[in-house]
Amino acid sequence: MKPFISTSTYGFLNYVVAITLMASPWLFGFSHVGGASLFLPLIFGWLQLIMAIFSKHKFGFMNVFPVSMHCFIDVVGGSFLMASPFVYGYSSHVFLPQLLLGGLVFFLGIFTKQSPFTDAPEHVFGDGLTTSTSDVDEPMAH
Structure with a gap:
């Protein structure tokens, strides 16, 4: 499937x-539950904010x-x-x-353009680093 979200839209949405x-936790009223239900969204939100600031898109600083790389981390983190x-184990209190x-x-x-899951990978080295370092075509001695 072709990616359809532009990197600038992706940057803003981040x-x-x-x-x-x-x-x-405060918007949806589950801050009283505490523990992982409170701290995981906070930690992941900060991670998203830091990645958005440091990413190479229109809104990255x-x-x-x-x-x-940001898209890959988003898929794993999401x-x-x-x-x-x-x-x-806090799904009985909050999960939605x-x-x-x-x-x-x-x-x-x-589904963001440049995502490693939908775009063909860019290879930095065209030959795959398969060149020889020796100028001599002699068989190796055993």
Whole structure:
């Protein structure tokens, strides 16, 4: 499937998702539960914000991380966030915000242009580093 989310839209949505994740315990009223249900969205929100600031897209300030690396981390992190209520056992108290926000991060990571999951990989070395270092074509002595 072709990626359809531009990197500039992705960059903007990263900030929105990061702030929403950090505020989600209070926005959705589960801050009283505490533990992993409180700290995982906060930690993942901060991670999203830091990656958005350092990514190479229109809204990135530092332009250090390639977008493909950010997308890969989003897919892994989004999967973890979706599974966390069930893995850490707080799904009886709250699970929908993590499931939806984790799914959104996962979706953005897969369908953004330059994503390693939908675009052909860019090879830095065209020959795959298969060149010989010796000028002599002699068989090796055993």
